[in-house]
Amino acid sequence: MKRKTMIKFTDVRKRYYIGKPNELEILHGIDLEIYEGEFVSIVGASGSGKSTMMNIIGMLDRPTEGEYFLDGMKTEKLKDKELSAIRNRKIGFIFQTYNLISRTSALKNVELPMLYFGLDGKTRNRRAKELLDMVGMGERISHRPDELSGGQKQRVAIARAMANDPAVILADEPTGALDSATGRMIMDIFQHLHKEQGKTIVLITHSQELAEETERIVTLKDGVIVGERRGKAC
Amino acid sequence: MLIWENTRLALSGLIANKMRSFLTMIGIVIGIASVIAIMTLGNSIGMSVRQSMDSLGANQIVAGIQRKNTGQKTNSEGLTYLDGPRTEKPSEADLITQEMLDEIQQRFAREITGISLTEQVGEGRIQTGEKRAYVEITGYNRAGLENEKLTLLAGRTLTERDQEEGRNVVLASEKMVRKIFGNHLSEAVGNSVEVLIDKQYVRYTIVGVYQYEESAMDFTVSSEDDIRSALYLPLKAARAQKHNSSGYTRFTALAAPGAEVAKVSKDLQKYMNEKYYRNNESFQISAMNMESMVKSMTQMISGISLVIAAIGGISLLVGGIGVMNIMLVLITERTREIGTRKALGADNNSIRIQFIMESVVLCLIGGVFGVLLGIGAAFAATRAMGYQISPSLQGIAASVIFSALIGIFFGYYPANRAARMDPIEALRYE
Numbered sequence: 001m002k003r004k005t006m007i008k009f010t011d012v013r014k015r016y017y018i019g020k021p022n023e024l025e026i027l028h029g030i031d032l033e034i035y036e037g038e039f040v041s042i043v044g045a046s047g048s049g050k051s052t053m054m055n056i057i058g059m060l061d062r063p064t065e066g067e068y069f070l071d072g073m074k075t076e077k078l079k080d081k082e083l084s085a086i087r088n089r090k091i092g093f094i095f096q097t098y099n100l101i102s103r104t105s106a107l108k109n110v111e112l113p114m115l116y117f118g119l120d121g122k123t124r125n126r127r128a129k130e131l132l133d134m135v136g137m138g139e140r141i142s143h144r145p146d147e148l149s150g151g152q153k154q155r156v157a158i159a160r161a162m163a164n165d166p167a168v169i170l171a172d173e174p175t176g177a178l179d180s181a182t183g184r185m186i187m188d189i190f191q192h193l194h195k196e197q198g199k200t201i202v203l204i205t206h207s208q209e210l211a212e213e214t215e216r217i218v219t220l221k222d223g224v225i226v227g228e229r230r231g232k233a234c
Numbered sequence: 235m236l237i238w239e240n241t242r243l244a245l246s247g248l249i250a251n252k253m254r255s256f257l258t259m260i261g262i263v264i265g266i267a268s269v270i271a272i273m274t275l276g277n278s279i280g281m282s283v284r285q286s287m288d289s290l291g292a293n294q295i296v297a298g299i300q301r302k303n304t305g306q307k308t309n310s311e312g313l314t315y316l317d318g319p320r321t322e323k324p325s326e327a328d329l330i331t332q333e334m335l336d337e338i339q340q341r342f343a344r345e346i347t348g349i350s351l352t353e354q355v356g357e358g359r360i361q362t363g364e365k366r367a368y369v370e371i372t373g374y375n376r377a378g379l380e381n382e383k384l385t386l387l388a389g390r391t392l393t394e395r396d397q398e399e400g401r402n403v404v405l406a407s408e409k410m411v412r413k414i415f416g417n418h419l420s421e422a423v424g425n426s427v428e429v430l431i432d433k434q435y436v437r438y439t440i441v442g443v444y445q446y447e448e449s450a451m452d453f454t455v456s457s458e459d460d461i462r463s464a465l466y467l468p469l470k471a472a473r474a475q476k477h478n479s480s481g482y483t484r485f486t487a488l489a490a491p492g493a494e495v496a497k498v499s500k501d502l503q504k505y506m507n508e509k510y511y512r513n514n515e516s517f518q519i520s521a522m523n524m525e526s527m528v529k530s531m532t533q534m535i536s537g538i539s540l541v542i543a544a545i546g547g548i549s550l551l552v553g554g555i556g557v558m559n560i561m562l563v564l565i566t567e568r569t570r571e572i573g574t575r576k577a578l579g580a581d582n583n584s585i586r587i588q589f590i591m592e593s594v595v596l597c598l599i600g601g602v603f604g605v606l607l608g609i610g611a612a613f614a615a616t617r618a619m620g621y622q623i624s625p626s627l628q629g630i631a632a633s634v635i636f637s638a639l640i641g642i643f644f645g646y647y648p649a650n651r652a653a654r655m656d657p658i659e660a661l662r663y664e
Binding site: 085088102104115 | 239243246247250570571573574575576577578579580581582583584657658661
């Protein structure tokens with residue numbers, strides 16, 4: 001049975017400083033397909049172009065050449081309003097530094113994507129509580145980020161990424177700032193989302209060890225894909 | 235909905251940075267407060283002036299002789315000067331005569347109910363032992379006295395005979411009577427007082443006591459004891475005292491109820507100038523009514539207060555620049571937050587609205603405090619000056635709206651800068 005393609009790169013190139021003497025090509029023609037429900041890791045050293053790839057997948061950046069399809073949709077000529085709507089509905093971002101809004105509670109942080117989606121307050125509140133319960137933070141919904149530990153913050157961030165039930169969860173070094181025990185807990189949540197909820201998850205990391213836990217490992221080096229193999233989760 | 239969320243967010247941000255928000259707000263508070271205080275003060279003064287002038291009588295037309303402005307000549311050097319001394323007194327022939335007044339009363343029988351004539355005798359002092367009172371003695375004809383609308387508390391008013399014979403009888407104020415004779419007002423009736431005017435003692439007999447009404451003009455006198463009250467004297471007696479037997483320099487025509495005061499005033503002036511003063515080389519008649527005086531007076535006051543308020547508005551500009559400055563700082567501080575919000579699905583417009591709302595909330599709170607402070611200051615000032623406070627509601631509404639507009643205006647540029655940030659750069663910002 002052929003699975004639905006969630007992310008498709010066809011000969012994607014990304015160049016910076018176009019037309020200037022220091023023009024620089026970061027991605028040299030990437031072809032990649034990620035299917036619905038897959039748990040994929042993109043691995044590479046710093047400077048390999050994995051951050052650029054993540055930005056393109058997350059619709060924060062566009063390819064200079066080539067095409068990127070998200071959930072079957074061509075993304076080339078979208079405007080700010082459409083791009084932000086897609087980020088809002090289709091992508092769930094998880095950052096290494098959590099990036100929670102510091103002045104508001106965990107609950108309000110989880111509600112934020114739903115606010116931009118345009119959901120009413122009651123629905124937002126109910127769903128945010130459910131999500132925080134799911135990541136084991138149901139007891140701390142009114143805590144502010146500076147009252148939470150790193151692992152707790154990242155769990156809130158995962159709940160936030162799940163808010164609008166996105167097509168893809170995009171995690172950039174999610175355990176990079178955590179100790180190994182806490183990192184383990186975060187990875188368990190990803191495994192849970194993958195297995196129980198069938199989420200498509202793209203994990204971007206420099207750590208081979210972490211990548212081993214995913215279904216498929218895509219290795220990036222100097223802007224090209226140098227290898228693809230199956231991970232343990234397969 | 236997004237507006238409400240943004241307002242809440244803005245408030246939480248302002249509370250989180252209390253000191254900074256407060257300092258930023260001060261500029262707006264002071265600006266709005268000074269504008270409001272001055273507008274309210276101007277409004278209150280204007281209102282009081284209008285009220286006190288109305289109480290003097292909106293139905294009055296004051297007409298008098300005025301020098302013609304024809305004496306201006308130009309000498310060989312091109313300088314203009316007035317021909318003859320400016321203070322030249324009107325001669326007998328220039329004055330308004332009783333015959334003229336009688337004729338006017340016939341001619342304008344329908345528009346004018348009476349002609350009030352007064353003669354100022356002067357200011358004087360009554361002293362009996364330790365007791366002392368200040369008075370102002372003025373002669374009134376019958377119409378003039380009636381127009382004063384006095385309320386008698388004891389004795390009688392001035393009669394026709396008093397007027398005709400020019401008796402030295404007066405109506406005294408209860409204020410003066412209480413000072414000199416004590417609280418039994420009727421005891422003063424029939425008694426006489428000696429008044430020191432221009433180093434001369436003049437004796438008047440009190441025939442009536444009238445109720446003293448405080449006037450808004452009293453505030454100019456520092457102590458209550460110094461307030462002068464009026465002694466009403468028959469016109470003839472006053473003129474005799476001033477050795478004045480010829481015509482009048484001015485009179486007050488009392489317009490009939492329902493008459494168009496401004497028009498009657500104009501007609502009266504024209505009639506008199508054409509009939510009596512056409513051939514007079516140096517004098518003419520000028521008539522004025524209270525309405526036009528009140529109008530020009532209140533216009534002047536509101537004009538002045540508007541100019542001062544505009545100067546106060548400059549501090550609003552400075553305050554606005556302060557807001558803009560702090561918004562720029564705030565946006566730099568929250569670069570990562572902006573990047574995160576964009577990644578989570580905020581479009582440029584949402585970001586823009588968020589920061590404009592923050593600046594509007596900041597300015598609005600400042601504006602409300604400013605209005606309160608301004609009214610407080612105006613309240614204190616009007617109290618100290620003895621006026622009734624009458625805040626200008628439009629002024630308050632305009633100030634609050636204006637402070638919101640300042641928020642939008644000075645918040646727009648920083649907010650726009652935030653909206654146009656590149657999310658990748660913003661997320662990477664340390």
